[in-house]
Amino acid sequence: MRRVAVASVTAVSLALGVGIGVQTWTAGERRAAQDAREAARSRVDGALAVVHDDSAVRAAAVAASGTAGAAGLLTDARAALEAAVAQGRETLTASDGQVGADDGPRAALAEQLESAHVSAPTASPALARQLAAAVSAAEQAVHAAVSAEQSRVAAAAQAAQAAQAAQRAASAPRPRASAPAATPDRCATTYSGPAFYTSAPTEGGDGSNGRLPASALTAVSWTRDSRGTPFYLRADAAAALERLNVAFRAALGHDLALDLTYRDLDTQVAMRAALGSVAAVPGTSSHGTGLALDTPELPCAYGWDSAARAWLVAHGPAYGWVSPTWARQNGSNPEYWHYEYRG
Ligand SMILES: [Zn+2]
Incomplete structure (x- = not known):
């Protein structure tokens, strides 16, 4: 469209140029030239109109592309939110029974996931990003709780082992306090009479x-x-x-x-x-x-x-x-x- 408009303007300029150079023409020639000028002006108007239309189209396209860009941003933010929610749900499932007595971090994550789920369809990019960040933070808290619980369980197991070992040591027979006495007995002299x-x-x-x-x-x-x-x-x-x-x-x-x-x-x-x-x-x-x-x-x-x-x-x-x-x-x-x- 733009290329067509430029070609039209060039044609009009040539037509006008033809008219400008005529000063010694006869009345008939001047009339003919005037007609030609008017015809040319008409074509210029037409061409300008085309150019104008082209600008409008371009403006519309720019506007449309701006809308498309905004839509892209929105799509990206919502996709990120959806990914965060999906990952958060996996973490919530996997951490079931893994955080010990305090289930607070998992409850908080569940709450964030529900909030994100409700708001996601209508969330602005900014809100989507905010929700995704909140979901991620809640998820990290759950990971930390799982990790802490694992450490606690390992420490408890170690303590139990130590206690068992101590108990075994305590209940094991003493390293034979009687043994040293038994050895001299067995090896003691077999003579019991008076000394000679x-x-x-x-x-x-x-x-x-x-x-x-x-x-x-x-x-x-x-x-x-x-x-x-x-x-x-x-x-x-x-x-x-x-x-x-x-x-x-x-x-x-x-x-x-x-x-x-x-x-x-x-x-x-x-x-x-x-x-x-x-x-x-x-x-x-x-x-x-x-x-x-x-x-x-x-x-x-x-x-x-x-x-x-x-x-x-x-x-x-x-x-x-x-x-x-x-x-x-x-x-x-x-x-x-x-x-x-x-x-
Ligand atoms: Zn003897």
Whole structure:
């Protein structure tokens, strides 16, 4: 339309230009020219009218486009509101039962959603934006409430676990206050009679059982009894025991412990009196000849199932030292502590 109007104006100008240049024409020519001018003016008027119409159309178009722009703004705001409402409804559904005792934030969101729903169809862009913002804010409050509730539940669970652990610890059996007492009991000495000690060589001894002079005896090198008396044995038995102890220490990590070796006659008499038939008849004991030893009567260290006894029974004979048949566990007088030198 605009291009057509411009073309028309150009045509009119050309027609007018033709008329302006005529000054020496005849009357007939001037009339013809006047007619032509009027015709041209008429066409200009027409053309101007077209131009005017075009402007009106353009103004209308501008106005229309302005309306369309406004409509676009409105559409955008309402779409945003609808999106906020849809999201708010999802949050409301998902948070059901997730905010703990205080359902206030969810109630507030529900209220905002209802308000938005009612107002949305007629809301101006500004109101739509305002409602969308309010819905979003209420929704964020619900998210915060859900998050707080989750933290509270997690903390409560942790506290419950701690309480359970504490209860278990409290109800669990004490780390066996009786156990340390039981261990010494089990390992305590199996000897309950009066204390006897190993004997020093018998002064003026005649070499008979329980009457051995110092010349017949040799003390072992690594230990003495609790009163400080050396452990005496016949010289060859003592020498063999020295070698045995070296091997024993290598295998067990410690020296062989001794309780009694040589025992003089007086001590044997006293022992027989105290212990009865468990002690040998005085004058017959292998301790009286310096050919016997007793380990401590400690069942854990030297008892039937101890590593020390197992080693002594297995390796002692190589050094001439044996556990006599009568002293074995199934023997006539079981004594796990008693060993004899047989050479
Ligand atoms: Zn013995």
